[in-house]
Amino acid sequence: MQKFIGLLVLFIISITATAQTKFSEPEVDPIQIQKNFKDWSVYQSKNIMLSRDFLALDALSTEISKETFLDQLANENYIPIRLKSEQGIYCYKLFTIQPNSDTSIKATINQIGFDALKNYKMEGTVFPPFSFKDLEGNLVSNESMKGKIVVIKCWYIHCTPCIREFPQVNKLAAEYKDRKDMLFVSLAEDSATQLKTFLSRKPLSYAVIPDMKVYMNEALQLNSFPTHFILNKEGMIAKVLPNFESLEVALDKESKL
Structure with a gap:
């Protein structure tokens, strides 16, 4: 019995040492x-x-x-x-x-x-109460988003990093265009008039909701742009992400769940 316990202790020490050295360098x-x-x-x-x-x-x-x-x-x-x-x-x-x-x-x-x-x-919290119309007049709300994986991009016209990633997020939206259970939405600080003029030169494939500065400041408490959210099908926040690169990785994982 003592021999068995001794071997068990050595095994545990060996496993622990392996775990500690596996990521040593x-x-x-x-x-x-x-x-x-x-x-x-x-x-x-x-x-x-x-x-x-x-x-x-x-x-x-x-x-x-x-x-x-x-x-x-x-x-x-x-x-x-x-x-x-x-x-x-x-x-x-x-x-x-x-x-x-x-x-x-x-x-x-x-x-x-x-x-x-x-x-x-x-992460793991409910997305704050949401009910707004996009530039096309479509209502987007917690209720309309339920049952879908939702990607939300938060941005404004004069945010250089936000605009720089437009080609990448447009390509990402195109990759998932056949997924009926996915929705791409963007929240912008700017007015509808400003956005329509700007987007005529730099298109964005997401549904765009104008005048969202107060909501982003107060409900989402954002202090960094761009910020991306991924919501799961229950309307819970799965990920909050600072850039396209992290969004692409996280969305690939969420889309396969």
């Missing part, structure tokens, strides 16, 4: 990537997607919840680095920001972490 040098803001920013935008599902490790390589991970990014002195892993497996670890790093790195990470944490906490 960062894909970039955590210190070198902090040398200047540009290098870090390029790495962050291409390799760290905080809206996706990932295994989160603290600075001591201990697994923590995603919420705790994002909270530490928002309020403490860390950068996130992806650890080397198999294709399709994502593990992010916190590394301490060095004293001589560009101060813009910490400020930007804190803001990114704050936004990501706020978005994460909205």
Whole structure:
């Protein structure tokens, strides 16, 4: 019996050690990537997607919840680095920001972490009461959206990143055009007149709802644009996303559920 217990303990230790070393090596040098803001920013935008599902490790390589991970990014002195892993497996670890790093790195990470944490906490909640007409006069409401996967893009005319992704979101909408259980809607701050003039030059394949500044500020409490929402068929918020890249990944997953 003692021999069995001893073997069981060794097995558990072995499994634990394997789990801890499986994601042991960062894909970039955590210190070198902090040398200047540009290098870090390029790495962050291409390799760290905080809206996706990932295994989160603290600075001591201990697994923590995603919420705790994002909270530490928002309020403490860390950068996130992806650890080397198999294709399709994502593990992010916190590394301490060095004293001589560009101060813009910490400020930007804190803001990114704050936004990501706020978005994460909205997941699983009911989309706020909604009943508005789009530019074509069609009523879009919580009731009309129920039973469908809904993609919502929040934007305004003078938001450069919002407009830059128009070709990508139009292509995405085209890819799902045969899905009768999917709906693409956009909420814009601008008036109907302004939007009709603007969209005649830069078309958007989504249904466009004008004059949504108050709703986005008060009901959705947005402080960053673009912001994308994915609602599941029960009208619950499945994902809140900061850009097209994260939207594309999340929608592919949601559309297969």
